[in-house]
Amino acid sequence: MYLEDLCKNAKKAKYEVAKLNSREKNSALRHIAKCLEEDASVILSANAIDLENGVKNNMNAGLLDRLKLTEERIQGMSEGIRQVANLEDPVGVLLSESKRPNGLELQKITVPMGVIGIIYESRPNVTADAFALCFKAGSAVILKGGKDAINSNIAIVKSISRGLEESGITKDAISLIEQTDREITTQFMKMKEYVDLLIPRGGAGLIRAVVENSLIPVIETGTGNCHIFVDESADFDEAVAIIFNAKTQRIGVCNACESLVIHEKIAKDFLPKLYAKLQEKDVEFRGDAITCEVLPEANEATEEDFYKEYLDYILSVKVVSGVDEAIDFINEHNTGHSDAILTENKENAEKFLKGVDSACVYVNASTRFTDGFEFGFGAEIGISTQKLHARGPMGLEQIVSYKYLIRGNGQIRG
Amino acid sequence: MYLEDLCKNAKKAKYEVAKLNSREKNSALRHIAKCLEEDASVILSANAIDLENGVKNNMNAGLLDRLKLTEERIQGMSEGIRQVANLEDPVGVLLSESKRPNGLELQKITVPMGVIGIIYESRPNVTADAFALCFKAGSAVILKGGKDAINSNIAIVKSISRGLEESGITKDAISLIEQTDREITTQFMKMKEYVDLLIPRGGAGLIRAVVENSLIPVIETGTGNCHIFVDESADFDEAVAIIFNAKTQRIGVCNACESLVIHEKIAKDFLPKLYAKLQEKDVEFRGDAITCEVLPEANEATEEDFYKEYLDYILSVKVVSGVDEAIDFINEHNTGHSDAILTENKENAEKFLKGVDSACVYVNASTRFTDGFEFGFGAEIGISTQKLHARGPMGLEQIVSYKYLIRGNGQIRG
Numbered sequence: 001m002y003l004e005d006l007c008k009n010a011k012k013a014k015y016e017v018a019k020l021n022s023r024e025k026n027s028a029l030r031h032i033a034k035c036l037e038e039d040a041s042v043i044l045s046a047n048a049i050d051l052e053n054g055v056k057n058n059m060n061a062g063l064l065d066r067l068k069l070t071e072e073r074i075q076g077m078s079e080g081i082r083q084v085a086n087l088e089d090p091v092g093v094l095l096s097e098s099k100r101p102n103g104l105e106l107q108k109i110t111v112p113m114g115v116i117g118i119i120y121e122s123r124p125n126v127t128a129d130a131f132a133l134c135f136k137a138g139s140a141v142i143l144k145g146g147k148d149a150i151n152s153n154i155a156i157v158k159s160i161s162r163g164l165e166e167s168g169i170t171k172d173a174i175s176l177i178e179q180t181d182r183e184i185t186t187q188f189m190k191m192k193e194y195v196d197l198l199i200p201r202g203g204a205g206l207i208r209a210v211v212e213n214s215l216i217p218v219i220e221t222g223t224g225n226c227h228i229f230v231d232e233s234a235d236f237d238e239a240v241a242i243i244f245n246a247k248t249q250r251i252g253v254c255n256a257c258e259s260l261v262i263h264e265k266i267a268k269d270f271l272p273k274l275y276a277k278l279q280e281k282d283v284e285f286r287g288d289a290i291t292c293e294v295l296p297e298a299n300e301a302t303e304e305d306f307y308k309e310y311l312d313y314i315l316s317v318k319v320v321s322g323v324d325e326a327i328d329f330i331n332e333h334n335t336g337h338s339d340a341i342l343t344e345n346k347e348n349a350e351k352f353l354k355g356v357d358s359a360c361v362y363v364n365a366s367t368r369f370t371d372g373f374e375f376g377f378g379a380e381i382g383i384s385t386q387k388l389h390a391r392g393p394m395g396l397e398q399i400v401s402y403k404y405l406i407r408g409n410g411q412i413r414g
Numbered sequence: 415m416y417l418e419d420l421c422k423n424a425k426k427a428k429y430e431v432a433k434l435n436s437r438e439k440n441s442a443l444r445h446i447a448k449c450l451e452e453d454a455s456v457i458l459s460a461n462a463i464d465l466e467n468g469v470k471n472n473m474n475a476g477l478l479d480r481l482k483l484t485e486e487r488i489q490g491m492s493e494g495i496r497q498v499a500n501l502e503d504p505v506g507v508l509l510s511e512s513k514r515p516n517g518l519e520l521q522k523i524t525v526p527m528g529v530i531g532i533i534y535e536s537r538p539n540v541t542a543d544a545f546a547l548c549f550k551a552g553s554a555v556i557l558k559g560g561k562d563a564i565n566s567n568i569a570i571v572k573s574i575s576r577g578l579e580e581s582g583i584t585k586d587a588i589s590l591i592e593q594t595d596r597e598i599t600t601q602f603m604k605m606k607e608y609v610d611l612l613i614p615r616g617g618a619g620l621i622r623a624v625v626e627n628s629l630i631p632v633i634e635t636g637t638g639n640c641h642i643f644v645d646e647s648a649d650f651d652e653a654v655a656i657i658f659n660a661k662t663q664r665i666g667v668c669n670a671c672e673s674l675v676i677h678e679k680i681a682k683d684f685l686p687k688l689y690a691k692l693q694e695k696d697v698e699f700r701g702d703a704i705t706c707e708v709l710p711e712a713n714e715a716t717e718e719d720f721y722k723e724y725l726d727y728i729l730s731v732k733v734v735s736g737v738d739e740a741i742d743f744i745n746e747h748n749t750g751h752s753d754a755i756l757t758e759n760k761e762n763a764e765k766f767l768k769g770v771d772s773a774c775v776y777v778n779a780s781t782r783f784t785d786g787f788e789f790g791f792g793a794e795i796g797i798s799t800q801k802l803h804a805r806g807p808m809g810l811e812q813i814v815s816y817k818y819l820i821r822g823n824g825q826i827r828g
Contacts, residue, residue: 100788100789100790104783197802211606215626235824245827249826249827355429360818361820362821364821364822365820366826368827387527389803391818392817403773404775405767405777407763407777407779408777412656412658413659413663413782413788
């Protein structure tokens with residue numbers, strides 16, 4: 001009952017949010033940004049409880065850091081909301097129009113998605129980010145955050161709700177599912193009647209659970225087994241710099257490089273050079289037989305290694321006979337996120353761009369650029385790894401739908 | 415194993431189909447159209463077996479008619495394929511491009527979906543239609559047709575496969591799941607690793623089963639509880655003509671009108687007029703209390719009636735206080751397909767267009783126009799009733815995806 005009521009209220013709220021014009025949405029967002037700053041001490045107290053529980057539950061340092069809020073991070077959340085207020089409104093955009101021979105006037109325009117559900121893990125800043133994007137896109141949002149961040153999330157949502165009400169907007173434009181057991185998450189995924197779109201944000205396990213259980217249409221996000229293929233003609237220095245960046249600049253992100261594919265003719269010369277540079281960060285290489293032969297420091301890779309998103313200082317390495325085998329190997333093992341070729345051969349570059357089946361395919365650049373800000377979309381709600389609806393970084397334009405408006409004067413079908 | 419092998423082969427084929435250029439695809443389609451005509455007698459013999467089994471199993475006349483092929487209907491299938499050959503290629507279209515401040519060149523282009531699965535019921539012509547659209551859109555297709563049409567489908571697919579091979583293209587561009595039990599359909603819906611998109615075409619029961627069981631992203635199609643709202647200011651004669659058309663021109667289709675919503679101020683004058691006209695087709699009215707009061711011939715509607723897609727000579731009728739209540743009532747009961755307002759009041763028309771949450775919202779026209787040909791898209795693969803990816807009639811443009819191509823010269827992320 002609790003969950004169904006919450007979803008029903010969100011469905012009611014979606015019609016109200018859909019009616020708001022850009023000015024109303026933007027001024028509410030700016031007011032909410034201010035509310036979060038005003039409520040910083042309350043939010044930090046709530047976050048302190050979550051951190052304390054995290055320590056008690058032996059949470060590791062990385063996760064504790066993701067969970068932790070500071071004055072500065074709250075300031076960052078507010079700043080993010082103000083940036084969303086400054087973006088173009090994605091709703092009401094005329095996509096196309098035509099007049100049919102029978103006189104019907106057809107318009108295709110963007111409309112809000114309706115109710116968007118987001119299921120995510122420990123970072124409490126997602127709460128504010130996801131709300132801002134969904135709200136600007138004219139939708140109501142239902143959030144199901146991680147258990148670890150529940151007190152922080154409750155405090156953040158309370159502050160956002162205050163901002164909404166003070167702006168004369170229903171507080172049901174944002175809802176947080178405050179129960180944190182698994183059962184309620186599974187129930188939430190069945191609420192097809194009320195929720196139009198479900199976006200899971202988190203690790204591969206969460207994404208899989210959502211895909212397997214949801215009756216609501218899902219956009220899969222964020223699992224990235226990203227490959228870099230070093231072609232025979234690659235510039236070695238540039239290649240080392242790009243791979244070093246893609247592998248080590250931030251290891252825990254979905255656009256980091258996890259797998260190296262290399263042309264057999266340069267494996268012997270290139271791999272030791274690369275290995276030497278990557279030892280600055282103690283990166284472990286896990287390679288196939290040829291890799292282990294030319295680079296004795298490499299460990300042997302299992303077949304499983306080539307499917308893995310390590311999110312760690314580990315790189316799998318596969319030697320191939322050329323660009324065709326590289327494309328086949330990548331299409332077999334990647335997650336459809338981001339893959340790159342490093343080459344001075346234009347023909348191979350175009351073959352790779354066309355042949356690799358990923359959201360983002362790069363020539364001579366780091367895979368780390370797959371990101372809403374880097375693509376110029378502004379904030380993003382996630383990076384889609386499926387082909388339906390949206391692919392790659394999803395900004396405001398990717399979380400709206402469209403409808404047809406047809407104006408007639410008595411037309412009937414013959 | 416049978417099913418997994420079939421899916422694996424389709425996945426291999428998708429890369430081959432994706433590489434074909436427009437000329438190659440179009441010439442193969444035209445050759446296949448000829449093959450079907452040449453193989454007409456074989457297809458008709460197979461169809462005769464299906465019809466015989468249908469009669470044995472007491473299939474009703476309507477279903478037998480949908481199942482039946484004739485020389486003319488096979489000719490129609492071939493003609494449909496030639497029309498698809500004449501449509502613009504939806505693959506490789508540049509959607510946008512930009513140069514980022516760091517020099518990265520970003521292009522967003524359309525790409526094939528990959529492997530598209532279609533699950534459908536008795537009409538064997540869907541076999542040829544669905545193949546032609548998916549193939550033109552650069553994808554391999556896996557078909558799971560109804561048990562009733564299995565012999566016809568096998569013959570049609572055999573003819574298409576011949577056409578593919580004679581055009582030098584892998585016959586795995588089309589696969590038919592020849593087992594017809596339910597278990598294999600359920601297994602098919604789990605083949606997420608090989609199939610990129612699943613489109614069910616058929617009754618509400620089939621669609622529900624697919625949504626509930628599929629791990630593959632689904633586009634829901636075709637359930638239409640379409641409403642027409644007659645506003646206070648509607649032109650009575652025009653309104654009668656539109657409703658007669660929308661309700662009775664073809665009762666078994668998803669864009670037929672199933673539910674009438676009427677302004678309380680005109681119910682008493684309008685309903686008897688409408689009822690008189692609809693008696694030409696013996697349409698039963700099922701109304702709320704006020705309807706039954708002003709139109710004694712109407713039967714009482716249950717709450718369930720207002721959610722029903724009758725596909726029959728039955729119309730539910732609800733009296734409301736005005737456009738606002740009409741919008742709320744429709745959003746509560748419709749299936750997001752097509753809804754219309756009949757009015758001479760421009761303000762109410764705009765309110766209705768904005769407020770009703772459906773793929774197609776009409777002013778002063780029949781809902782029967784929701785159709786790929788009527789919208790000028792050419793053939794359609796179905797009419798989407800969900801908001802993700804595609805909404806309303808889905809032509810070639812709606813069954814492709816996109817990807818980003820990013821060309822750099824050594825960029826790394828700072």
